[in-house]
Amino acid sequence: MEESTAESTAENADTLRMELKKTMTEILGDGGVSEDRGEADGSSRVLKAIDEAVRILNRLREVESKMAESADTSSSSPAASVLQVPKEFKCMLSRAIMSEPVVIASGQTYEKRYIQQWLMYKQTCPKTKEVLSHRLWSPNHLVDELIAQWCQANKYDRPEASDAPIGLFSDDIDLLLERISSPSSFEDQTKAANELRRQTKRFANVTAFFVAEIPDSITRLLTPLPALGEVIDTYPGLQKDIITALLYISSLEENKTAVAQHPLVIPLLTKSLKKGTAKTRRNSAEALWLLSKLDSNKIIIGNSETLKALVHVIKEDHFTAAISASYAVFHLCCLPENRGKVVSEGLIPALINRIKERSYVYIYFALLALMTAQNGVIEEIENLGFVDGMFSILRNTSCSVTGENGTLIFLRMCGLNTGNRDRERTRLKLIKEEEEKYSTFSKFAKQGSERAVMEAKAILQWIKRSGTGEEP
CATH class of the missing domain: 1.25.40 (Serine Threonine Protein Phosphatase 5, Tetratricopeptide repeat)
Incomplete structure (x- = not known):
């Protein structure tokens, strides 16, 4: 399906280039004026041709942008975007095909570095939950050979073994969210939010299962912010850590829809554009930029007060926040109905003032x-x-x-x-x-x-x- 969509996008781009070439030929040939037509009639035809060329150029830019985004998010292995890896070859902790499969006392097989970290702190099997008789592991040569044969037969690029550090597992993230949403103390709540921010920034696996596998994760992450109400300025560190964690969670493509559709997200990002530290405002704008890359999210964000807040950031804020806000507005205004809204909020003079700064x-x-x-x-x-x-x-x-x-x-x-x-x-x-x-x-x-x-x-x-x- 993804492959056919990419081919269709490429075909659309080729068609638009042909249309553009034809239109430009009409403009550049003789001004669009035939020998039996008057000067005024000819200029009218040129004007229409110019309008058509502009329309095609805009459409071509949109199509090529989608092609570039598709290329950026596709796998480095062509086979990887089409093939479904057998679930038996995936580690339930890493959620990826195994490079070094090892078996533990319960008889279950996991990716070596993931189960090593798990066993450093726990003596249970991640899958069966049974208490293990010991924490030793040994290579699962049979599974390793089966994976190797499958990768060779399907021309799949199996990842190399790695010693790179990994993030916390679902149970640990769940405990952090419990501390954030139901704190025993404000100090503990702040520490938990800070740790979650660091985990979502550093480890892709944390952002991958945050939305998909942890119940009510977004609600539990954001709960402290509406609870603080107008006194949120008193706790800028907590607000910054929560908004920044939300930014990293939003960076994952499969999270974008769920994040934007959550009823708390857009209002809280909008509020954070107005209140909090400069970094909080910048990260709020950047999160909206990431979320606005999906067409469905453009509608959600455009129907809120967010556009007004983004324009205000472009007008008044530090240049890093203004840049992120500009990217967000650009994506949102690819939807024509959002353009009039930002113009009415004073976007044009704000842009002109920024351009005059020459940065x-x-x-x-x-x-x-x-x-x-x-x-x-x-x-x-x-x-x-x-x-x-x-x-x-x-x-x-x-x-x-x-x-x-x-x-x-x-x-x-x-x-x-x-x-x-x-x-x-x-x-x-x-x-x-x-x-x-x-x-x-x-x-x-x-x-x-x-x-x-x-x-x-x-x-x-x-x-x-x-x-x-x-x-x-």
Whole structure:
């Protein structure tokens, strides 16, 4: 299923590239004007072609983004994403295929380093729960050989044996959650939250079974925060550790849906964007960024007060929190219905102010480019007097991503029909003057990235059609 989805995504990308090439050919060939058509009719066709090119470019970016995410999350072994490893070959403690299977006194087989850690603290069998007569173990050569034969037959990359440390097991995490949700003292509660934060950060197996195997784990983790209410500022360390643990738990793909759908999560992350330490606010924004990568979560987060809080962080907070908030807003605004909400909360002037600081321009400029697809945003940029600022960035950037986003913004400006002829004349005049004075778009048309080249050529064609800035 995953393989067919990836193939379908790749086919969609190829189709979009063909459509884009066809549309750009129409724009670049003769301006879309046939010999038997008038000048005004021809310019109208060019405008429609530019709009279509922008639409295809946006769709292509979305598809290629999904392809990149799919590639990032896929296994290093092609077979690993398709094959189902027999459960008999998996260790119930590591939840992975065994590299060094060993048998213990109960007759059960486990991955060596996992059962070694288990037996350091306990004298029971993890599976049968029986008390063991001894804590010794021995290699299970039969299982080892069966796994080796299966991996060879199925061309499966069996992991090498490792001495890397491992995290706590389910029972131990359960005890930490008990201490967090029903503390004997605030000091003990804080220590337990701190330990859980360290475990979720360091060990993938802890985040893997946290949601899937521990009853009411999210509720028990978050219980102290709503209980504290408005006095949460008195306990910044506890809040930071709980929110940070939630961030690491959210980083696992299979946890994202359950985390975002939990009724406590989004409200508490939103509250933590406003209260707590700078690190708490940053980690709250980063957790929302991770969760917003799923389309279903975009709807959940977009229907809350979270968008308003994220925009506030971009406006006012330390730059690290603002960056994480910008990434979150970018993902959320891939859903068109969320764009109007963030614009109404003042996102555009906030982005412009951040861009003027000249730090991490490519992040804020990418979000600004995405937002120009929303009605009224280009006009707001013009009203805020930032057109010259965008010209300056585009003129001096060495970043290919910023070049693509800058040329996309100006391509959209060329094709924007607001009904205000004076505004449109002024806009096209500014674009033409920039090209005449600095050859900005000619440079991108010659040496930009593939996308920037196509966008810049379309802008140059529109300048050509516009003449001296009068309406074509």
